[in-house]
Amino acid sequence: MSEVIVITSGKGGVGKTTTTANVGTGLAKLDQKVVLIDTDIGLRNLDVVMGLENRIVYNLVDVVEGNCRIKQALIKDKRYPNLYLLPSAQTRDKTAVNPEQMIKLIDELREEFDYILLDCPAGIEQGFKNAIAAADRALIVTTPEVSAIRDADRIIGLLEANEIKSTDLIVNRIRMDMVESGNMMSMDDVVEILAIDLMGAVPDDESVVISTNQGEPCVGDSSLAGQAYMNICRRVMGEEVPFLDLKIKSGFFGKLKKLFK
Amino acid sequence: MAFMDFFRKKNSGEIAKDRLKLLLISDRANCSPEIMEAIKNDIIKVITKYMEIDSEGLDIQITQTESEGGNGTVPVLCANIPVRDMKTRS
Numbered sequence: 149m150s151e152v153i154v155i156t157s158g159k160g161g162v163g164k165t166t167t168t169a170n171v172g173t174g175l176a177k178l179d180q181k182v183v184l185i186d187t188d189i190g191l192r193n194l195d196v197v198m199g200l201e202n203r204i205v206y207n208l209v210d211v212v213e214g215n216c217r218i219k220q221a222l223i224k225d226k227r228y229p230n231l232y233l234l235p236s237a238q239t240r241d242k243t244a245v246n247p248e249q250m251i252k253l254i255d256e257l258r259e260e261f262d263y264i265l266l267d268c269p270a271g272i273e274q275g276f277k278n279a280i281a282a283a284d285r286a287l288i289v290t291t292p293e294v295s296a297i298r299d300a301d302r303i304i305g306l307l308e309a310n311e312i313k314s315t316d317l318i319v320n321r322i323r324m325d326m327v328e329s330g331n332m333m334s335m336d337d338v339v340e341i342l343a344i345d346l347m348g349a350v351p352d353d354e355s356v357v358i359s360t361n362q363g364e365p366c367v368g369d370s371s372l373a374g375q376a377y378m379n380i381c382r383r384v385m386g387e388e389v390p391f392l393d394l395k396i397k398s399g400f401f402g403k404l405k406k407l408f409k
Numbered sequence: 410m411a412f413m414d415f416f417r418k419k420n421s422g423e424i425a426k427d428r429l430k431l432l433l434i435s436d437r438a439n440c441s442p443e444i445m446e447a448i449k450n451d452i453i454k455v456i457t458k459y460m461e462i463d464s465e466g467l468d469i470q471i472t473q474t475e476s477e478g479g480n481g482t483v484p485v486l487c488a489n490i491p492v493r494d495m496k497t498r499s
Contacts, residue, residue: 294425298436301433301437305437329420330421331420
């Protein structure tokens with residue numbers, strides 16, 4: 149049984165690619181056979197976040213156009229033997245692929261893999277339509293900002309219209325100190341507004357930036373974000389995992405300082 | 410919670426949430442200000458047949474309410490129409 153999950157957000161820059169890399173790597177750590185597909189044709193990025201940019205020979209468009217076999221285009225991850233990446237093309241544009249071709253390609257991959265994760269481009273045009281065409285379920289990434297949540301709401305509507313029944317929410321870059329002082333919407337606020345199930349919340353953590361710099365997803369490490377991503381992976385697989393306490397522990401002086409803010 | 414918060418009015422998180430709620434209602438209803446204006450004018454036309462109203466003070470907007478079926482919130486069209494005088498039927 150394989151599952152095709154599209155990771156989407158509407159708005160750009162909220163962390164779709166980072167989420168795809170971390171959830172994909174986390175699922176591989178949990179002994180699942182996973183392939184990540186970068187569907188952002190013309191602006192490929194997932195390869196860099198995964199640290200596999202030097203290994204690309206063929207890409208998604210080559211496969212669709214029949215220039216190579218799927219096996220030739222799949223890049224095996226350097227750390228996990230059951231994790232693969234199908235990179236996007238950098239020198240083409242989104243019109244190079246259509247939804248029917250995506251469905252055909254993914255149907256072939258279904259036989260081989262447990263999880264197929266699609267990194268969706270920003271926007272609601274052709275690239276988005278390609279990415280959602282073959283998806284069984286969706287993970288919506290948003291940040292606690294008005295603009296990102298508005299776009300997420302639009303995306304949820306479009307996914308419903310395209311009969312993707314299972315959509316879950318990931319609230320990214322949350323800062324608990326700001327939530328506590330009332331200057332940021334909380335996970336509960338976002339869930340209440342969008343009215344879909346919460347798959348997890350990821351704190352705004354330095355370790356995400358550091359791991360992206362190094363091309364190694366932080367999922368599963370000791371950082372708060374790493375733990376949050378790992379919990380998301382377990383929930384994706386259907387396990388019930390309690391939500392993390394994302395508060396950063398502050399000592400006596402930290403509390404004293406807060407009091408006078 | 411810092412005690413300085415006590416003196417502040419509304420914090421920005423709440424402001425964001427309130428703005429977002431209103432924004433999504435009009436996004437979801439797909440209702441432009443022009444359409445709202447047209448609805449408002451038609452309502453005035455109908456009501457003035459029967460009673461004298463203060464068309465300046467009339468206010469209509471789409472908000473949300475708990476649905477009676479118990480399946481979450483549904484949009485409602487809310488109209489506030491101040492009545493000046495009931496026209497007596499001749």
